[in-house]
Amino acid sequence: MDAGLVEQRYNTVEGSRPFQWGDAPNTGPRLFFADIHADPLLALRDIGVDAPMAREPVGHTDILRLRQGGVGLQVFGVPTNKTWCKDNEDCGEHPNMISALAISALWPPETWFDYEALALHQAHRLANLAADPDNKLVLVRDRPTLDEFCERKLKDPEVIGGLLGLEGAQALTHGAESIGVLRKSGFVLLGLVHFFDNAYGSSQHEGKEHKRGLTDAGEAVIVEAARRGMIIDLAHASKELIRAVIDLRVEGSFPIVVSHTGINPAPDDDACSPARNLKVEDAHLIANTGGLIGPGLWDDALCPIIEEGTAPQDVDDTYARRFADRVDFMIKKEFDARFIALGSDFDGYEQFGFDATGLPLLAPALAERDVPKDAIKVIAGLHVLRFLMDNLPGSAAPSPGPCDHLYDTLARAP
Numbered sequence: 001m002d003a004g005l006v007e008q009r010y011n012t013v014e015g016s017r018p019f020q021w022g023d024a025p026n027t028g029p030r031l032f033f034a035d036i037h038a039d040p041l042l043a044l045r046d047i048g049v050d051a052p053m054a055r056e057p058v059g060h061t062d063i064l065r066l067r068q069g070g071v072g073l074q075v076f077g078v079p080t081n082k083t084w085c086k087d088n089e090d091c092g093e094h095p096n097m098i099s100a101l102a103i104s105a106l107w108p109p110e111t112w113f114d115y116e117a118l119a120l121h122q123a124h125r126l127a128n129l130a131a132d133p134d135n136k137l138v139l140v141r142d143r144p145t146l147d148e149f150c151e152r153k154l155k156d157p158e159v160i161g162g163l164l165g166l167e168g169a170q171a172l173t174h175g176a177e178s179i180g181v182l183r184k185s186g187f188v189l190l191g192l193v194h195f196f197d198n199a200y201g202s203s204q205h206e207g208k209e210h211k212r213g214l215t216d217a218g219e220a221v222i223v224e225a226a227r228r229g230m231i232i233d234l235a236h237a238s239k240e241l242i243r244a245v246i247d248l249r250v251e252g253s254f255p256i257v258v259s260h261t262g263i264n265p266a267p268d269d270d271a272c273s274p275a276r277n278l279k280v281e282d283a284h285l286i287a288n289t290g291g292l293i294g295p296g297l298w299d300d301a302l303c304p305i306i307e308e309g310t311a312p313q314d315v316d317d318t319y320a321r322r323f324a325d326r327v328d329f330m331i332k333k334e335f336d337a338r339f340i341a342l343g344s345d346f347d348g349y350e351q352f353g354f355d356a357t358g359l360p361l362l363a364p365a366l367a368e369r370d371v372p373k374d375a376i377k378v379i380a381g382l383h384v385l386r387f388l389m390d391n392l393p394g395s396a397a398p399s400p401g402p403c404d405h406l407y408d409t410l411a412r413a414p
């Protein structure tokens, strides 16, 4: 299997007006973006800034393209299982395409059939990227390293802060004990499930009604993760799991995000990928905890919201506008802009209208939908910075510290 071919086939850019590297808009003030989910650590190409750029770029992100798109903070998703299966519904655990990728790329043999080793290998890739000073990448794992990122970002706008997010607790081979191993490797976000029910919780991709969203082992894992200051990610979670985790949160506080999702504009609309798109009521439950919801940029997450009476030819199908429609819909449903973040899912084997260099397209699209300028900044990334300042473990630099300065500088920028 040729890794480049796999990416060309599955990590596509095919909007009605495709937009890629080379088309980067250089006009207008630059926004600070914080993307709370993308999967380039799974890409088998070199994603460092010095990687030889192909004439026809593959995939959606690498350090250079993140920089060009204005990404200041990036959560690197770490998936360990994706089955070869149509539509990702009721697919179970095998055959695992990520195992096949690991084998074809000759990743260390221990990663081939072991989820935890696969996760640690991807963490190691990010650590290697951060070790190369040319990448200007700061590994953010707690509050002191967030301060380090802020301090460097104030001096050099090209600096990116990278965080690790596990996608699916099946990688916790030793249950709550594995949390310590992951935390030591820099993981900050813990996603409980991915495409199938695991020992800890139930997935939205398994169509059956779940009696229990969260198992006892899942509860133990969350308690240990919370003790270590991790953020719980409910992307891909069944509605039962979402509710169980929110109930558990009442007893002890831990931050929650849904790192990449769609928001279903019509709960009964089967045409709009109901399984992958969060229901408005569930999204409200998460926002009420102060948590972030990350609407994504892939095709299925952006089902068109067609207002009654709109002629088909007037439905704008460009991806940036579809994203802006989604945000506009959330604001109309009374979501505070602070709880709306960007969760692109770039390089997550989905179809996109643009790669990371196209992120600046979102600002004019949001402005066209009358999203106020301050709210655009907040949604693009400003509030994610605040959320991390408030929630990452460890003590902050004496106040006002570098992150307070960075926040104020970005908030004041034109």
Ligand SMILES: [Zn+2]
Binding pocket: 167, 235, 236, 260, 345, 348
């Ligand atoms: Zn995902």
